[in-house]
Amino acid sequence: MSFRKVVRQSKFRHVFGQPVKNDQCYEDIRVSRVTWDSTFCAVNPKFLAVIVEASGGGAFLVLPLNKTGRIDKAYPTVCGHTGPVLDIDWCPHNDEVIASGSEDCTVMVWQIPENGLASPLTEPVVVLEGHTKRVGIVTWHPTARNVLLSAGCDNVVLIWNVGTAEELYRLDSLHPDLIYNVSWNRNGSLFCSACKDKSVRIIDPRRGILVAEREKAHEGARPMRAIFLADGKVFTTGFSRMSERQLALWDPENLEEPMALQELDSSNGALLPFYDPDTSVVYVCGKGDSSIRYFEITDEPPYIHFLNTFTSKEPQRGMGSMPKRGLEVSKCEIARFYKLHERKCEPIVMTVPRKSDLFQDDLYPDTAGPEAALEAEEWVSGRDADPILISLREAYVPSKQRDLKVSRRNVLSDSRPAVAPGSARLAASTPATSTHTTAPSSSLAGAGEAGKLEEVMRELRALRALVKEQGERIGRLEEQLGRMENGDA
Numbered sequence: 060m061s062f063r064k065v066v067r068q069s070k071f072r073h074v075f076g077q078p079v080k081n082d083q084c085y086e087d088i089r090v091s092r093v094t095w096d097s098t099f100c101a102v103n104p105k106f107l108a109v110i111v112e113a114s115g116g117g118a119f120l121v122l123p124l125n126k127t128g129r130i131d132k133a134y135p136t137v138c139g140h141t142g143p144v145l146d147i148d149w150c151p152h153n154d155e156v157i158a159s160g161s162e163d164c165t166v167m168v169w170q171i172p173e174n175g176l177a178s179p180l181t182e183p184v185v186v187l188e189g190h191t192k193r194v195g196i197v198t199w200h201p202t203a204r205n206v207l208l209s210a211g212c213d214n215v216v217l218i219w220n221v222g223t224a225e226e227l228y229r230l231d232s233l234h235p236d237l238i239y240n241v242s243w244n245r246n247g248s249l250f251c252s253a254c255k256d257k258s259v260r261i262i263d264p265r266r267g268i269l270v271a272e273r274e275k276a277h278e279g280a281r282p283m284r285a286i287f288l289a290d291g292k293v294f295t296t297g298f299s300r301m302s303e304r305q306l307a308l309w310d311p312e313n314l315e316e317p318m319a320l321q322e323l324d325s326s327n328g329a330l331l332p333f334y335d336p337d338t339s340v341v342y343v344c345g346k347g348d349s350s351i352r353y354f355e356i357t358d359e360p361p362y363i364h365f366l367n368t369f370t371s372k373e374p375q376r377g378m379g380s381m382p383k384r385g386l387e388v389s390k391c392e393i394a395r396f397y398k399l400h401e402r403k404c405e406p407i408v409m410t411v412p413r414k415s416d417l418f419q420d421d422l423y424p425d426t427a428g429p430e431a432a433l434e435a436e437e438w439v440s441g442r443d444a445d446p447i448l449i450s451l452r453e454a455y456v457p458s459k460q461r462d463l464k465v466s467r468r469n470v471l472s473d474s475r476p477a478v479a480p481g482s483a484r485l486a487a488s489t490p491a492t493s494t495h496t497t498a499p500s501s502s503l504a505g506a507g508e509a510g511k512l513e514e515v516m517r518e519l520r521a522l523r524a525l526v527k528e529q530g531e532r533i534g535r536l537e538e539q540l541g542r543m544e545n546g547d548a
Contacts, residue, residue: 067364070421071340071355074393076369076409085109085122085404086129090376093143093162095195096239096282096329096346099377100404101157102397103149104385106171108157109404110144110377111136117144117161123175124385135176137169139183145195151382152204152431155460156184158221160194166209168221170463185224185465189217196240200247202446203438204431205463208250208264210238216252218264220435223466227439228264244287245336248443251293253283259295261311265441273314277305282329288356289336292318296330296343304330306343306354308362319362323352333380337426338393340366342409344378351378351396351407369407373400383426388451391419423451464510 091099091110099110102124110119117140122130142162150156155171167183190211200206205222214237216230236255243250249270251261259276260269277283279298286294293309303325307317323330328347335342341363342353351369356362379397386392394409411422428449433442 069355069364069366071338071353071366071393071411074340074353074366074409074411076351076396076407078371078398079406079408083127083406085127087132087402088120088130088399088404090399090401090404091143093145095145096331097146097195097377098331098379100379100397100399101147101149102379102381102385103154104382105154106149106157106175107379107397107404108137108147108149109379109399110147113138113143116141117159117163119144119147119159121157121171121176121180126175135179137171137176137180139167139169139181140165142193145193146197148197148199150199150463151201151427152199152429153460153463154429156463158197158199158207158209160197160209160211162193164188164190164193164211166190166194166197166207166219168207168463173460184463185221187217187219187221187224187226189219189226189229190215196238198241198243200438201243201245201427202247202432202444203435204433205435206247206438208241208243210241210252212237214238216241216262216264220439221463221465222435227435228267230262230264230267233260233262233267233269239282240284240286242286244291245289246443246445247438249287251285251287253285253295253297255282257283259283259285259293259309259314261293265439271311271314273309276307276309276317279303279305281327284330284332286332286334288334289339292356294332294334294341294356296332301325302327304345306330306363308356319360321363321365331378333378333394333396335383335394337383337424338422340393342380342394342396344375344396346376347374349374353409369409371398371407375399376401383423384428384449384451386451388418388423389416391422393422418452420452425450462510 088109089112091112101108107122108119118136118138120136140161140163144159144161146160148158158168160166166187168185170184190213192212194209194211196210198208207219207221210216214234218228220227234254239253241250241252249261249263253259257275259273261271263270276295277297278300279302281298283297288294295307297305299305304323306321308319309317328345331344333342339356340353342351344351349371353366355364355366375398377399381395391411391413392408393411396407398405398407425448427446430447432444432447
């Protein structure tokens with residue numbers, strides 16, 4: 060008599076969440092009270108950014124990860140916006156560059172000093188103006204350098220080349236209502252969006268067309284979210300007609316019926332999904348909840364497998380997720396969240412219990428690294444590329460960051476007039492503009508070489524000054540030592 064296995068085998072069945080000790084939290088942060096369903100928090104291997112309350116404008120805090128404990132009220136902020144900040148996103152290809160969208164209708168891109176802020180940062184590297192209402196969504200392209208998407212309450216999606224401050228594409232006729240969220244696919248050829256009209260759309264931004272659409276993906280009136288998974292499927296969170304929270308998995312080839320649909324509970328906070336493409340685990344955090352549920356997505360039915368729930372006492376105001384290259388692989392950490400309370404930020408570590416101290420290569424396949432696979436011009440010309448992967452075996456060492464340089468030469472000259480006001484404005488598809496985009500790439504390369512040379516010279520000068528200073532210090536110490544030996548001091 061054979062017994063069928065009832066319990067599904069999974070290496071993530073025993074994943075558990077643990078908050079860090081109090082001295083490793085970030086205390087006394089006045090988290091923003093603005094009514095907007097964004098995460099309010101963004102994190103990378105160097106910095107933690109949190110949108111905070113600010114009088115007379117909008118601001119967010121940028122803290123080096125090691126600056127834990129109580130944060131002084133006078134700690135400098137990034138405060139160039141004239142209205143509350145609604146969304147922030149770190150550039151995946153430069154850990155010192157962050158974009159922010161605000162109620163003042165602008166998107167700003169900031170270069171954070173290598174060691175964090177010493178004084179308030181009021182001057183962005185570039186201001187992107189094109190929205191007529193507040194900008195609630197900013198998200199960087201996953202593989203092309205300096206390509207940024209923004210979406211506003213004007214129901215328009217804009218895609219920018221941050222390196223030239225140029226508007227590449229304007230998609231103003233695809234969303235009839237408020238856009239709740241936008242998510243790029245793995246190689247950045249498409250993005251999906253969730254909209255207040257209850258539709259989930261898959262859009263090709265370069266051709267300006269709707270690839271697929273599912274109306275009433277979730278029938279409830281409350282906010283939805285849609286994200287692309289690594290294999291091209293779409294995962295959504297939303298509400299049923301009876302206001303119960305739901306999760307669903309969709310195949311873009313056939314959006315008639317969901318591959319899987321699960322009902323969770325009847326709380327009213329919007330569900331924010333965080334996806335790890337390396338482990339196929341989705342973490343779902345509800346705004347105002349005090350728990351994080353996590354699910355494994357697989358190829359066999361029922362496709363969405365509940366793993367566990369991390370529960371705490373305090374409700375969350377927002378949540379940030381650390382990229383894979385910022386985790387401690389030696390402790391089998393597979394995710395780290397930064398949970399926002401009303402007055403603090405608390406890291407929560409997700410761990411797979413393992414007895415061995417060796418590198419666990421089944422938990423850490425090669426993951427997306429910080430190197431861009433394409434330049435903006437290449438992506439505009441129609442090329443696609445998957446992320447450049449790195450191994451975490453050597454516990455990833457960060458590379459030297461390039462400063463974001465904005466070249467404004469070609470913004471007003473011949474790119475803007477080429478855009479027809481009412482069209483989908485695919486500025487890069489016309490022959491006139493394609494020749495225009497290839498020309499700057501060679502000049503950009505020359506500028507890049509000059510920039511590199513200048514950087515090396517700067518570093519050399521700094522080293523010389525340091526050597527001279529240390530030499531003088533050694534001389535002073537030797538002199539002091541001689542006096543002490545002679546009994547003078």
